[in-house]
Amino acid sequence: MSDKIKKDQPTRIRLAKAIEKELNYKRFLHSLGVAETAAALAMRYDADVEKAEIAGILHDCAKYMDEKELIGICKKRGVAISDAEYDNPSLLHAKAGAILAQEKYDIDDPEILEAIRNHTTGKPEMSLLDKIIYIADYIEPGRDQAPNLSIVRSMAFEDIDRTLFKILEDILLYLQATGARIDPMTGKTYQYYREELDA
Numbered sequence: 196m197s198d199k200i201k202k203d204q205p206t207r208i209r210l211a212k213a214i215e216k217e218l219n220y221k222r223f224l225h226s227l228g229v230a231e232t233a234a235a236l237a238m239r240y241d242a243d244v245e246k247a248e249i250a251g252i253l254h255d256c257a258k259y260m261d262e263k264e265l266i267g268i269c270k271k272r273g274v275a276i277s278d279a280e281y282d283n284p285s286l287l288h289a290k291a292g293a294i295l296a297q298e299k300y301d302i303d304d305p306e307i308l309e310a311i312r313n314h315t316t317g318k319p320e321m322s323l324l325d326k327i328i329y330i331a332d333y334i335e336p337g338r339d340q341a342p343n344l345s346i347v348r349s350m351a352f353e354d355i356d357r358t359l360f361k362i363l364e365d366i367l368l369y370l371q372a373t374g375a376r377i378d379p380m381t382g383k384t385y386q387y388y389r390e391e392l393d394a
């Protein structure tokens with residue numbers, strides 16, 4: 196954990212208060228739900244509970260930005276924008292969120308920033324914290340739409356890699372069924388874990 200976070204005593208309170216002001220109430224509660232679920236998963240898998248909670252609180256911190264703002268901040272910071280992202284700029288809230296977490300919320304921990312950065316699409320070779328945030332975002336208590344939600348929720352506390360793969364699979368099936376454009380990174384992540392797990 197970076198010195199900054201330690202010294203700055205109630206970081207979780209400072210961040211939760213800031214996020215409450217930036218996001219609508221539903222999304223604020225979602226952020227707390229992800230933080231709480233991520234902390235529980237961190238306890239289960241021996242990850243850093245404090246980092247998991249902070250990444251959870253902040254993961255959607257750029258959600259209030261409109262498409263123009265999302266593209267603008269990413270361009271300004273030299274972040275590469277893919278065709279899929281130009282097509283659907285809301286995907287950029289993850290990359291923009293990592294920028295804001297650092298610049299606006301003073302979080303310098305690279306693991307936290309990375310977990311925020313890849314929480315929408317995942318990526319090959321995710322860290323434990325990346326996986327925790329990705330899964331917590333999908334299963335937090337406020338979620339009620341995803342198929343197999345109760346299965347995935349209990350699986351998450353048994354086998355983190357199988358759970359990650361199951362979520363990727365369900366997301367891809369859903370996107371295919373609705374004809375939505377699939378971000379290439381989601382496909383890449385799915386392929387990587389399919390080989391990794393020999394699924």
Ligand code: FE
Nearest residue numbers: 254255314315
């Ligand atoms: Fe998000």
Ligand code: FE
Nearest residue numbers: 225254255332
């Ligand atoms: Fe989220």
